[in-house]
Amino acid sequence: HHNTDKQAPELWAKLAEKYDGKDRWYLEALGIGDDNQWDTFFDKWLLLAGDKWKNTQAGKDIVWRSRATKTSEKLAELIALEKDMKNTYRYFRAFDFQQAEARTAALFDLLEKDNAVALLALKHADPKIVQQSAIYKETVPRILAQAQDTADYLDLVNLYQMKDQNQKLLALASTDNSFNKEATDLLIKSDGGSSFQKMLSQGKAQSIKAMQIFGRSEENVVKEALKKIFMNANQDLALRQMALKKFGGTWNGEEKLLALVKNKQIPKDLETTASTVFITVWRQSLRKEAAKYLKMTTPEGKELPPVTELVKGKGNPANGLKVMEMYCYTCHQVGNKGNNFGPALSEIGSKLPAEGLYNAILYPDAGVSMGYEGYKIMLKDGNELQGIVSSKTEAEVEIKLPGGTVQKIKRAEVAAMEVMHNSMMPQFPLSQNELTDLVAYLSTLKRKEQLSLK
Structure with a gap:
């Protein structure tokens, strides 16, 4: 490990040649032994292996595990030869561990392959380098236009900060519930909320539609526009009620609405509407706090029969x-x-x-229900999240928040996690x-x- 002896590269290359393509611990040991000296060690192995590395699992694995300057071009060669998409995905993931310049240069060669490979190449390339290249204006729009999967399309729009997709993003935000929030957030990021503001200025029907589309966003420009509507006593009451519900209908919005309630800034004619928001929130602490300032009663004010x-x-x-x-x-x-x-x-x-x-x-x-247990996650910065843990790895926790938003948290940021004893409903x-x-x-x-x- 970190052996700088002149004979070390050759010794490592000979050890690498003994790898059988099956022993994962052996492969990892090679990677650790090569750490910080990849170029000299990897070059020596390439000389020893010749071209036969392309035809053996052992050779492919060593390229996959390597971090040398030449690794990216070798990964591109493997992808060009590979017919199994499972292996193709594996090689593309390996690009994420390579240097940005070498990685992106090698990925350029894959942009003319079939669209599935070209799309993956764009995803793993460095966006800043691609945007400065001569191929950017022609190649990225072409691949984007051929993207069959909505998630892929949104990934590319986000990665390359494309400003000419607002019309399609608005259509997705309006009609595709699965990607509504992501499309909405990208649209706001692209136009600064001008699409939302434009719809709000086009009468009651369009205002309702605008709030239905953009209401789930946590962006401040949306929150401020909604607040402006429900605080305006001259606006239509139904619009004001809807604006308040949308304002308080997100995780951060609940806290913003509670602050307005505590400061007695909610108009009297909207206090009942505000109470209905807090009756349906997941966080009991917010519900209890709001109850100190609002009447949290059932519509009929009486007990239900058994x-x-x-x-x-x-x-x-x-x-x-x-x-x-x-x-x-x-x-x-x-x-x-x-x-x-x-x-x-x-x-x-x-x-x-x-x-x-x-x-x-x-x-x-x-x-x-099993799999829907609520978790309380305390972060080291003092913040707290409550939701359903959808996946856990050694590196991160993925938590699904009420409303369907998914948030990824690095394990290093988590102070404690505990299962909630009450249902989140x-x-x-x-x-x-x-x-x-x-x-x-x-x-x-x-x-x-x-x-x-x-």
Whole structure:
């Protein structure tokens, strides 16, 4: 390790030649032994191996593990020869450990390959170097236009800060729920919120549409525009109510709204609207704090009858859908509508009888579905996150926040993690009619084979 003896490169090359393409520990030992001396060691191995490294798993693995100046061009050679996309992805990931200049120069040679390879090449190249190159204006738009996957398209727009995609981003933000927030954030990043402001200036119908599209954004330009609407007593009341709900309907928005409540800055005619926002928040601490300043009452102001009585009622599914849209789509999906946070409800009517549905809504703490346990993550900077941990590695934690937003946190930034004992689903302040209608609607969500038998 870090052996500077003149014979070290040749000795390492001979040891590398003994690697059988199977022993991963041997391969890692070669990588550690070569650390900080890759160019001399790797060059010596290339002389010893000749061209045969391209035809053996051992040779391909050594190139994959190497960090030499010549590694990038050798990885590009492997990708050009490779027919298995699984291996192709592996070689592209190896580019991320190479020097930016050498990596990008080698990736340029792959931009004329089939679109899948060209797209990956653009993703792993250094954007600043690509943007300064002669091929930028022609090649990047061509590959972007051929991108079949929306996620790939958005990745490229973000990486290369493309300013000529606003119209398509607005279309995605308007129609594709799966990528709504990402497309919206990129659009705001591109035009500074001018698309949002323009829609707000085009009358009530367009203002409603604008808030539906941009309302999930945490960007300050959106929050300030929404605040301006609900603080203006001359605006339409329904618009002001919607603006306040959108303002407080995000993680940071909840905190901003609470600050306004505590400072008594919420207009009197919107206090009830503000209370409905806090009744549905996930963080109990915010809900309790808001209750000190707002009346947090149920719509009818009275207790509900027991579930055994509720199941005897006949609700209106059409009205139940409206209740669903108001309270449940924030965190649940039915088909393509709603957000992927809590369990999907597309077939809930086949899984639970009416009694089970009532209990799940009224007593969410009674049974948390496996895989949907809430976590409280305390960060070293004093901040705290609450959500569902979707993945954990040694390097980072991925947490899904209410509303479907996914945030990645480096392990080094985490002070502590603990499982929450309560369900993240709040107890909604539904009237008896709203509750009965909601259960009636949920009961219609059956598996396709069950529907076909009717």
